[in-house]
Amino acid sequence: MKSLIRMLREFKMTPVKWLIANTIAWLIGFVWILPFIGIFMASIRPFEELVEGWWNFASFHPTLEKYYEALFHPYYPLWRGLINSLIITVPSTIIPVLLAAMASYAFARFSFPIKNYLFLTMLFIMAVPQQMMVIPLFFMMNSIGLLDTYLGLILIHSSWGIPWITFFLRNYFSMIPKEYEEAALVDGATYWQIFTRIVFPVSLPGIISAAVLQFAWVWNDFFFALVFLLSPEKYVATRILPSLKGEYHVDWGLLSAGSILVMLIPVLLYFALNKYYIRGFTGWALKG
């Protein structure tokens, strides 16, 4: 891999081409990152300073006041939204990742008659839009008393996550060499022991990738949260943010501070687990 890239550079690069490639990449990269810098500036500076553009530093008085206002908003306190998001997201990540890991182990290692058909049936669900699920789920959750509860939404997110995580991890598991497992099987280990002692630890990087993506997906989800959590004190962070806009007067400082707070956890997670996040995106094609 490295050698191909080095070769591309050695063989093809003239100073002009290098300059063109760099200029375009930096330019677009700059445009892509600009809104983040802008919203951050808008969140720490008073509105009067922004009228001439946030890049104007003629007067500069940073303050965290708007963060305080967003967190302790009288009608839509964001701190509660953030806590609710955590209450929903943590179990909605752990449950499907564990169950899907077991299922994908079975798909990667067991052979049984309808395996491929079953796998396909499951795969199809990944193409089904969320919109298909919400009406019957709304009715079902209502009749079993789980509508407007944390548990209800956790169950929905977990079920929704299992098919894609199974698909993702099956690709990953089928790349692990079988030798250890076969040796363990000869020594009389059960599949359960093999799974918990060998497969799970060995494939931890893949499992972390899936967990990072699932966490980000649940935290960032808006539609399920909009439909299934109805009482304002249960609103998750992504649900509260649009409400901070207000009806008539828009407080941009408040809104930008809110945006920063809602994106904080997924962005930190993204920086901390960057490698796994990227593998989560590229891992789909590995066995293509």
Add this chain to the structure above:
Amino acid sequence: MRLPRRYKIIQFLIFLGPILTITVLLYAMIAWCTYISMSDWRSAAISLRFVGFRNYADVVSTERFLVSLINNIQWMILFMIPTTFLGLVLAYLIIMTGKETLFRTIFLLSTAISMTVAGTLWVWMYASEGALNTLFKMLGLNFLVRPWISDPSTALYALIFVTIWQYLGFSIIVFEAAIKGIDRAIVEAAVVDGASGLTLFFRIILPQVKHAFLIVVPLLVLAALKVFDVVYVMTRGGPGLSTYVLAYFMWVKAFWERFMADGAAIAIIILLLSLVVVIPYAWYALKRWFG
């Protein structure tokens, strides 16, 4: 795998029980949604009398449906094509700069945040007194100054750009991984034969990253068909109907106007449109994996 039969079944159930249950449940939901779409459930109280395709006929004949459908198709084309090609070109350029890690971090940042946050962020960018207009005024480009998302002629395109902004990073890294996966010998041979620059890109790189297109294009098209959050947060379908899309129309019908049956019918239509995209893709993928 030489185990007693009964023992095998227990193992099987432990590992596959949960996923079997969930698969059955999700399919039951699909069936149920299909049935609801043919029922007369049009008020807060549930009612499941079978009425056939009447709801579909009602929904399809409304102006909102037609506008939504056209907007979704525009969204599909104007979102998928730039995101795919910009992604491919940028992946190539990024590899040429040799600073892949840095650029990956920059372009993937917008994929890590919620659509809701992205929408809010761009509402601020697009506002009359927002960053974008301030910037244009400063640069003397006064003809570009406009209320981007409250002007019906630009609102949809402004929203489409937000989704491009969010998905470009995804497209870039899939193509980057694909380009890096190309067999060195092929590129080397082409270089020895005198291929350079654009020829190398079009004749050698492009055909070798076909499988990346097969990941990126269907995912982007599906994303465009399901787009909801951005519309809800930024414009609520307005001004007028100018940014109405099917998923938003479905939500309004089912959870705002409480016409559950009509909402279910729209959901089924979204599913059918998705299948048009997914089936050829699944067919291809199947031949690769199991064929």
